[in-house]
Amino acid sequence: MISKNGLKNKKFKVIQLQIFNKVQNQQLGENDIMAENTKCACGAANVAIFPCAGASNTGQISNKIAIELVRQEVGNMMCTVGIGARAPGLMKSAESSEKIIAIDGCPVNCARKTLELAGFNVDRHIIISELGIKKTKDMDLKEEEVALALEKVGEILQSE
Amino acid sequence: MKIEILGTGCAKCKKTKELAEKAVKELGVDAEIVKVEDFDKILGYGVMVTPALVIDGDVKVAGKVPSVDDIKKWIKK
Numbered sequence: 001m002i003s004k005n006g007l008k009n010k011k012f013k014v015i016q017l018q019i020f021n022k023v024q025n026q027q028l029g030e031n032d033i034m035a036e037n038t039k040c041a042c043g044a045a046n047v048a049i050f051p052c053a054g055a056s057n058t059g060q061i062s063n064k065i066a067i068e069l070v071r072q073e074v075g076n077m078m079c080t081v082g083i084g085a086r087a088p089g090l091m092k093s094a095e096s097s098e099k100i101i102a103i104d105g106c107p108v109n110c111a112r113k114t115l116e117l118a119g120f121n122v123d124r125h126i127i128i129s130e131l132g133i134k135k136t137k138d139m140d141l142k143e144e145e146v147a148l149a150l151e152k153v154g155e156i157l158q159s160e
Numbered sequence: 161m162k163i164e165i166l167g168t169g170c171a172k173c174k175k176t177k178e179l180a181e182k183a184v185k186e187l188g189v190d191a192e193i194v195k196v197e198d199f200d201k202i203l204g205y206g207v208m209v210t211p212a213l214v215i216d217g218d219v220k221v222a223g224k225v226p227s228v229d230d231i232k233k234w235i236k237k
Contacts, residue, residue, distance in 0.1 A: 046209065046223065078208045088219040089206025096209060096223025 047075025048097035050083065050111050057142075058105030058128040058135045061149050065103055065128070068150055074157070075101065084114045091118065099123045103153070106135045126153055161191040161235065162217075166202045167210035169195075172225050176211040183231035191235070 051066035052059050066077045076097075082090030094100065094115075102112040102122045106129040112122050129135045131152040133145050163180050167173025177195055184191045196202060196214075205214060209223035213231065220226070220234045 048208070076208050079206070082206055087206040089212070089222060090208065092212065092219050092222035093206070093208035096221070 046097055047099045047101060048094050049075045049077045049101045049103065050080040050094075050115060051077070051103045052080060052105050052111035054105045054108075054110060055137075056105055056135050057138050057145070058133055060105070060139060060141055061128050061133065061146055062103040062105045062111070062126075064141065064146050065126075065149055065153055069101075069153075075099070080111050080114055083118045083120070086118065094118075094120055101126070101157075103128065105129060124157065126156055161189060161215065163191050163193045163235075164196050164214040165193065166196045166205065166207055166212035166214060166222075168197055170211075173211040176213055176225050179226065179228050180213065180231055183228050183235060186228070187232055187235055189235060 049066045049069050051062035053063040053066075054060075069075060070077045076093075078093060079087070079090055080102075083094060100115060100120055100122050101124045102109075102115055103126045104111045105127075107127055109125075109127070112125050115122050128149055131149050133149060163184070165173060165177045165180060167176065173195075177193065180193050184193065202210065202212070205212065205219050207219060207222045211225060212222035213220045213226055213234075215234050221230070
């Protein structure tokens with residue numbers, strides 16, 4: 001079980017400030033991001049980011065936001081479905097995280113519920129459809145919506 | 161028994177390997193301790209943060225240095 005005790009909040013806040021950095025237009029895939037991000041916990045923020053990556057525009061935006069947060073060095077993106085599957089590597093990685101951020105596309109809250117059902121406490125929960133973006137089945141993401149979501153997520157994380 | 165230490169070679173990864181060697185020595189068990197630095201292999205275990213320790217294919221810990229007692233407990237199971 002993840003406890004809030006002993007969290008390195010000060011360090012986390014410093015890292016959060018980087019979220020307003022200019023969005024980079026790198027075209028790395030998720031696997032590239034994960035490979036880059038499988039790093040030693042030495043000195044790492046040790047913040048786990050779990051997007052729902054659901055079958056909607058907002059679900060896919062949650063994924064894009066998670067990738068961007070990795071680029072901003074806010075934390076490590078992890079596989080939410082791996083938690084649902086109770087994959088040992090994912091479970092152990094999440095257990096060692098000092099802070100968990102769940103990003104859901106809509107109020108069904110699959111990412112947060114998946115984590116909670118596995119026994120994890122979610123420290124920050126973000127719902128993309130509550131940031132002024134309407135949930136649709138259109139998977140061709142609008143850049144302005146992604147930018148809006150990123151801006152709002154940055155505000156939310158900074159407000160802590 | 162095969163004990164794998166997943167990590168890129170930083171201080172915590174090296175410490176984990178040292179502790180695993182100590183646990184094996186103190187228990188007097190026959191175990192092969194292998195350092196895994198290949199990202200593909202690390203990702204293959206679903207590990208997102210290192211150091212991690214794997215015993216016979218089962219991930220026991222990820223993202224922190226375990227204690228010798230923890231390692232001994234996992235070896236005995």
